[in-house]
Amino acid sequence: MHDRIYDFSQLTHHIDQALRSVMSPTWTVITELVIIGLIFLGFYALLGLFLVYAERKVCALxxxxIGPNRVGKWGTLQTVADLIKLLTKELVYIKRSDKFLYNLAPFIVIVASFLAIAAVPFAKGLQAVDLDIGIFYIIAVTSLGVIGILLGGWASNSKYSLIGAxxxxxxxxxxxxxxxxxxLSIVIFTGSTRLSTIIASQADGWWIFKGHIPAVIAFLIYLVAATAEINRGPFDLPEAESELTAGFHTEYSGIKFAMFFLAEYMNMFLVAAIATTLFLGGWMPFHIGHWDAFNRIMDYIPSIIWFFGKVFFIIYVIMWFKWTFPRLRIDQLLKLEWKYLLPLNLINTIIIAFIVMMGWYF
Amino acid sequence: MSGVIKYFADILHGIKTLWGGMRITGKYFLSPKEIVTQQYPEIRHKQKIVYDRFKGEVIMPHDENNQHNCTGCGVCEMYCPNGSIEIITKKIPGENGKMIKVIDKHIYHLSMCTFCGLCIKVCPTQALAWGQNFEHAVYDRSKLTKVLNKPGSSYKGLNKKKEAKS
Known part of the structure; x- marks a missing residue:
């Protein structure tokens, strides 16, 4: 059914063959790792620039x-100019700070989001590593970032940073x-934590449609909780600029601040990518039952466009949250989680397990 | 049981109000015509960007004969809290040989002005007024010292006195 969709593993296979014909297997693996690393680095930089620009435009509208409109056409080069400014800024060192941890913290934050992106399936056959425990790996690795935040807040030796951290x-x-x-609710539906299996299970319909109301509830809870986990508004208490100046990165400047900033946007991309993969079918085109002509037209849109289209839609929704709602207080924040989201989630998981047991889904 | 109902009612109410807020911002996002930002340097010559009562700078209006209302009495100079006005007068011979005191230079230091407007209020002959110009950036401090009466201008009342006498 999905033979019409271009499989990127053909392309990667050709590159692999070409490399193997000119060098030994060990060097092939090393070269491929370097190539993938460079691609992700470039992707990171470009996507970070684009997301900052998009955020400023969405917020302005x-x-x-109007938002940025001076540098380049419609202000598109504004973030490039900001980046150049950040790179050339002085790195301020603070007296009585823990120098080693202070310098280490931004790297931990950015490495955590960098590790997670390896398991994200961008298109059919376009995925750096397809782990058996894909979802588990992503959850485990993204929550490493908080260590960097805690270290940054502690090592800065500043009260704002510490409170924020x-x-x-x-x-x-x-x-x-x-x-x-x-x-977990989607893992129950699919019976697998491998991301490629989860996507393959959505070939005839995305889980948000196939899983009835419990899947929709799980999707909404995921959006809220993930927004909180990446410290974005309305849950941006750690950086709360009106109370804590800039929270955990108050004392950072120049490129180190840029790393925290970039990691925040990349985490937003990761959250949107996971939501897309699990609930909205990843790179799967939109299909409706037996409308064969409609389904065929949808198949002609490349899978990478489907993926990024859905991801940017989710990112837009997250931005929409941020620029609509006021910031929560710390007690309201914890109350929302422990008194509302968690009990609802537990009930929802039991209902989903029951639905799966009875086979009441498509 | 009522506690359980209240719990879910609270959640529904919360979702409803949150959706209400998101609908408003979503509407603004989709209607770019409601943008209120004026893009300043571009609209400078296209439309009026300040209101009539805007306090841009102190000016001295001149009529078409290059005549103004200033008698050189010096009240504005006395009232100015910052000393940003200096009045220099001169004496010219009147028609019957008498020397008359008239304004020579009405010097206005824009760099010292707080735009309080006292000089304009106290002027007995309404010689001063607010100008609409607000682009005061210059490359040299000395350019902020202005002479308000134009060169070769004269007091409007002088002719009237002559007409009344003749």
């Missing part, structure tokens, strides 16, 4: 403003539960 710790530890449970 929601507030009846502690809030971030409380927040991520709480919301990790809801994220895990809501992803």
């Amino acid at each position: 929601m507030q009846n403003r 502690m809030r971030s710790g409380a927040q991520v530890v709480s919301y990790e539960l809801s994220v895990g449970l809501s992803l």
Whole structure:
């Protein structure tokens, strides 16, 4: 049924063959790792620039403003100019800070999001590693980032940083539960944690449609909890600029600040990519039952466009949250998680398990 | 049981109000015509960007004969809290040989002005007014010192006195 969709593994296979014909197997593996690393680095930089620009434009439109419009056509080069400014800025060192941990923290944050992106399936056959425990791996690796935040807050030796980091710790530890449970619901539906199997199971319909109302509830809970986990508004207490100046990265400047900033946007991309893969069918085109002509037209749209289209839709929704709702207080934040999201999620998981047991889904 | 109902009612109410907020921002996102931002340097010559009562700078209106209303009495200079006005007068011979005091230079230091408007309020002959110009950036501080009466201008009332006498 999906033979019409271009499989990127053909392309990667050709590259692999070409490399193997000119060098030994060990060097082939090393070269491929370097190539993939460079591709991800470039992808990171470009996507970070684009997401910052998109965020500023979306926020401006929601507030009846124009947004960046001076540098380049429609201000498209604004973020490039900002990046150049950040790279050339002075790195300020603080007296009585823990130099080693202070310098290490941004790298931990960015490495955590970098590790997770390896398991994201971008298109048919376009995935760096297809792990058996794909979902588990992503959940485990993305929550490493909070160590970097805690270290950054502690090592800066500043009260704002420390308060921000502690809030971030409380927040991520709480919301990790809801994220895990809501992803678990799809794992129950699929019976697998391998991302390629999860996507293949959505060939005849995305889980958000196939899983009835429980899947929709799981999707909404995932969106809320994941937004909290990446410290974005309305859950941006760790950086709360009106109370804590900039939270855990108050004392960072220049390229180190840029790393925290980039990691925040990349985590947003990761959250959207996971939501897309699990609930919205990943790179699978939109299909309706037996409308063969319609399904065929949908198949002609390349799978990579489907993936990025859905991801940017989710990112837009997350931005929409951020620029609509006011920030929560810390007690409201924990109340939302422990009194509302977690009990609902547990009930929802039991209902899903029951539905799967009875076979009441398509 | 009522507690359980209240729990779910709270959740539904929360979702409803949150959706209400998101609908408003979503509507603004989809209607770019409602943008209120004025793109300043582009619209400078296309439309009026300040209101009539805007306090841009102190000016001295001149009529078509290059005549103004200033008698050189110096009240504005006395009232100015910052000393940003200096009045220099001169004496010219009147028609019957008497020397008359008239304004020579009305010096206005824009760099010292707080735009309080006292000079305009106290002027007995309404010689001063607010101008609409607000682009005061210059490359040299000395350019902020302005002479308000134009060169070769004269007091409007002088002719009237002559007409009344003749």
